[in-house]
Amino acid sequence: MRKIYMDHTAGAPVDRRVVSAMHPFLEATYGNPSSAHSFAQEAKEGLKDARSSVASLIRAEESEEIFFTSCATESNNWAIRGFAARNHDKGRHIITTTIEHMSVINVCKHLTKQGFKISYLPVDKHGIVDLKALETELTDETILVSIMYANGEIGTIEPIKEASEIVHARNACLHVDATAAIGQFPIDVRKAGADLMTLSSNEIGGPKGVGALYSKKGTRLQPLIFGGGQERGMRSGTENVPGIVGMGKAASLTNLEIGDRITKLKRMRDRLIKGLLSNIPYSFLNGHPSQRLPNNVAVRFSFIEGESMLLNLDMAGVAASSGSACTAKTLEPSHVLRAIGLKHEEAHGSLLFTLGTQNAEEDVDYVVDLLPDIVKRLRALSPLTPKELTGSV
């Protein structure tokens, strides 16, 4: 059976060139970078190169502003908790949005138990954060604002630069979760005005088990994990050298190839969106029509459930998602879809295709051929479907 993978935001294949780059650091250059001997020296060189590749991917001023972690979730936890712990003398107010990843939302919830006040900014129907609300929510007590660069579930890209100007005008700091955004469009962390930025490796074709946090020089941050003082005292634990080298390689490949990737992804994305929306009645796009990630096709279909569409697609060899993999376990409609104002049943009818460069136009056409029939079949079985639609089956 033909297998088509369109769930790249949840997990992506590691680029073969990245795997090759990692290989020597598993079997040959296995020293602990903290040791004093030459085996360690080679591992240290590997770390150094990777750090500078990741720094240049986001145009950071210095490599030393990049700290490696075990995943983007850890980076988000560290950025917010670490910043709160170090800056609560200035205030105990943090602002975030209603469409953040669970790793941001749950850290914020945890902080409320520690006496922090959290405000959640609303978004419009396309998922664009309300900057007016940001201005009104900011007070002298506000120390940190956390806004994602782009939402992986609905594809919307947020106006980070404008947000950072507002945040900085009030002397607060800005954390940007760029997990879904990295590699999807060129990021210049200085122009964007982020003080802290979460980066993932898997989203750019690097391995799982490694992420990074950009922390602008001078940002006051407490470590989340204490120990041997790796990552210049900021993140302890023996460095995952092969993983970090892999992320570095993925970053430098992304740096070189990002233009071609975007062109290819956008073409497939637009073809898939058009194909689905024009061939299926009562189908809608989730998220912003133009301010959108090149790999993201988030759609919804009335009268039926995303989960059953997924199962049918899976049986036909197509892997997609109904939303964030991290919320797939709960049957509740995602908080992101509710935040853009979707009703319960509308949110339940959502499907998410996230493309990768391994996909081809034929894959897109295959899905465009396949899905209308699945939708028709499921609608015929659904009690919610209006008569004029079932009649046509």
Next chain:
Amino acid sequence: MKVYVDYASSTPVDPKVVKAMQPFFSTVYGNASSMSSFGVDAKKALEESRATIARFMNAETNELIFTGSATEANNLALKGHAFEQGRTNCHIAISTIEHSCTLNSAKWLEKQGFRITYLPVDKHGLLDMNILEDMLEDNVTLVSVIHGSNEIGTIQPLEEIAKICCKHNALLHTDAVQSFGRLPIDVKHIGIDLMTINAHKLYGPKGVGALYITKNCKIQPLIHGGGHEFGLRSGTENIPGVVGFAKAVELREEEMEHEAECLTFLRDKLMRGVLEIEESYLTGHPTKRLPNNASFRFSYIEGEAVVLDLDIEGIAASSGSACSSKTGEPSHVLMALGLKPDEARGSLRLSLGKYNTLEEIEYIIQTLPKVVKRLRALSPIEPKPKIRPQTGKIKSA
């Protein structure tokens, strides 16, 4: 000749482990939380890996959670316990020879207003059971003790410690990073409540650790998010890493016993050879020690200098823990044994692994005396009066 005797810092990844990991980079790359068949394959690999590792320590599958490193697991054990108990109830006792990640987690908690007690050790690094018993009288809720010392190799009598903890209703956490996969550990039989392990000390990959948490033992998560790992550790699972960890453990099942015999033989030969050097001393316990750990100290010279000179001779060793080699401070572990700063600074750790050969050990025995002699000739600290090697403690000038 290139000789790697720093296996306690990190080990090479066994080629069989690399092979087992390989498909999970570019073929089985789904997110284990996804519903698609790609996700199902990843999930299956994750759960099989968990089962393999749990079985090896006689734990149940759902008593093991994966982390990004052993350091994270130690942080999680201590902070997770502390925040679950709250400031008023929590009282943690750790030994004075813990790894820096346990020690620094405890110190951080202390700053946050949690109560921490430090348990002393004797000159060989063994906990004193009478003192432990006394200290536990004081409503200790968690005892954290390193099983096999990363620096001096001393193995603690966990069973005895567990009994005392149990009697006083304290939980027992052990950092078994150095001993897991080198010695048999049965968590149920011993009575361990929390145990930290990782992969890269047993021929698995870096970037993955795990924490065993016995059923009914409650801790708070350190990393919040999508609720992975039974809600205790969020973040997309590092499937290749976890699969590599499990494969490494599987290999341990086959190799551990034989390897321990070989390494004990090589270690003892190495210890005998090195202790021929004048004014050299073994650190740690003479017999209750990890099969792969030979640690020493030499009077009048600095361990760091020995390491650098050995490196020139092709030998990769360490002056102590890789994680504290940056600070330049004498090791807190050696100080806890009652050594003076000068004595502690003369430390050298040679930690062996399955790829070491007899020839390599002989090469070290040949090379090390020359290195020590050369450095002593340059040393500003003169031995006065000249003391002949003898048994027992000799004080440096």
